[in-house]
Amino acid sequence: MNKLSIYKKGTKDGLPICFGYLAVSFAFGIQASSAGLSALQAVIMSLTNVTSAGQFASLSIIAAGASLLELAITQLILNLRYLLMSCALSQKLSYKTSTLSRLLVAHGVTDEIFGVSVSVKGELSPFYNYGLMTVSIFGWCFGTLLGVISGDLLPFSVTSALGIAIYGMFIAIVVPDSKKDKHILFAALLAIALSCILKYAPVLSGISSGFQIIIATIIAATCAAIFFPLEDEKDE
Amino acid sequence: MNNISIYIYILVMALVTYLIRALPLTLIRKKITNRFLRSFLHYVPYATLSAMTIPAIFYSTSSKISAFLGFGAALILAYKNKSLLTVALVASAVVFITELFI
Numbered sequence: 170m171n172k173l174s175i176y177k178k179g180t181k182d183g184l185p186i187c188f189g190y191l192a193v194s195f196a197f198g199i200q201a202s203s204a205g206l207s208a209l210q211a212v213i214m215s216l217t218n219v220t221s222a223g224q225f226a227s228l229s230i231i232a233a234g235a236s237l238l239e240l241a242i243t244q245l246i247l248n249l250r251y252l253l254m255s256c257a258l259s260q261k262l263s264y265k266t267s268t269l270s271r272l273l274v275a276h277g278v279t280d281e282i283f284g285v286s287v288s289v290k291g292e293l294s295p296f297y298n299y300g301l302m303t304v305s306i307f308g309w310c311f312g313t314l315l316g317v318i319s320g321d322l323l324p325f326s327v328t329s330a331l332g333i334a335i336y337g338m339f340i341a342i343v344v345p346d347s348k349k350d351k352h353i354l355f356a357a358l359l360a361i362a363l364s365c366i367l368k369y370a371p372v373l374s375g376i377s378s379g380f381q382i383i384i385a386t387i388i389a390a391t392c393a394a395i396f397f398p399l400e401d402e403k404d405e
Numbered sequence: 406m407n408n409i410s411i412y413i414y415i416l417v418m419a420l421v422t423y424l425i426r427a428l429p430l431t432l433i434r435k436k437i438t439n440r441f442l443r444s445f446l447h448y449v450p451y452a453t454l455s456a457m458t459i460p461a462i463f464y465s466t467s468s469k470i471s472a473f474l475g476f477g478a479a480l481i482l483a484y485k486n487k488s489l490l491t492v493a494l495v496a497s498a499v500v501f502i503t504e505l506f507i
Binding site: 181184185188189206207210214223227231240248249250251253254255256257260262272274276278280283284287288326327329330331332336338341342343345346348352356357358359360361363369378391394395397399 | 410411412413415417418419421422425426427428430433434435436437440441443444446447450451452454456457458459460466471472476479480482483484487489490491492493494496497498500501505
């Protein structure tokens with residue numbers, strides 16, 4: 170496949186992400202507006218950050234006029250999971266991929282773009298990610314804008330329904346591979362059990378949701394790697 | 406809150422977030438040969454996506470019932486290897502229709 174058709178494939182696969190992002194960023198826009206951000210500021214934040222939890226958390230920090238250090242640490246904690254995702258993505262790209270391409274792909278490492286791009290069979294082309302990023306970042310910024318300028322443009326029932334879109338996509342990524350490979354199923358089920366424990370157990374539930382995901386991921390992937398290591402140097 | 410300081414806040418958070426994403430992608434250029442690390446990274450996506458989905462999906466809509474039915478629909482369609490877009494849209498449609506009745 171040439172670069173253009175890979176890019177187009179990315180834009181098509183990015184559509185569900187775009188829809189999900191529209192709903193979430195719409196909610197973000199409404200909140201950003203009540204925190205005192207202008208439409209331009211909210212859209213610039215969405216364009217330069219592309220991170221849901223981090224952006225939502227920043228609003229109360231900005232509104233409170235808290236220190237930049239507090240803001241930086243919050244972002245580090247909430248977004249540290251992207252570090253793991255970037256490590257995994259680095260193994261999907263060809264070693265020949267240029268530094269510039271890597272720097273561009275990096276901007277689009279979100280839960281959803283990562284989920285879709287890492288599930289591509291074989292080597293990953295940066296042009297696929299550019300396609301995913303084009304439509305999903307557009308959706309993220311456009312939804313933000315709509316949320317700021319008109320909180321009641323979409324009926325509530327529609328935003329509520331779109332809220333599940335992103336999770337539907339995750340399920341569509343994990344289930345087919347779990348069906349084929351029992352070891353993947355093990356990692357997935359263990360991660361689910363851990364994330365439920367972290368969410369509902371006393372004390373543990375005080376951990377931020379970003380950290381809960383990191384802890385569940387590291388423990389589940391470590392156990393799976395110990396019990397079911399990959400064959401030596403065989404490409405999966 | 407003046408405008409300039411809001412832009413400084415935005416700049417700082419964008420920088421922190423970008424560095425987290427860019428450092429591994431630019432620094433890790435070779436294929437990792439260590440068997441444990443390769444296996445670990447192989448399982449990371451499935452573990453992360455699963456942990457992010459459950460239990461969060463049950464809080465993603467305005468009612469637990471609609472979220473549960475949407476989840477069930479997504480599970481069945483995903484099991485039948487339907488595309489990402491199909492699964493996402495049908496789950497949303499199930500939520501929308503359910504919420505008309507409750």
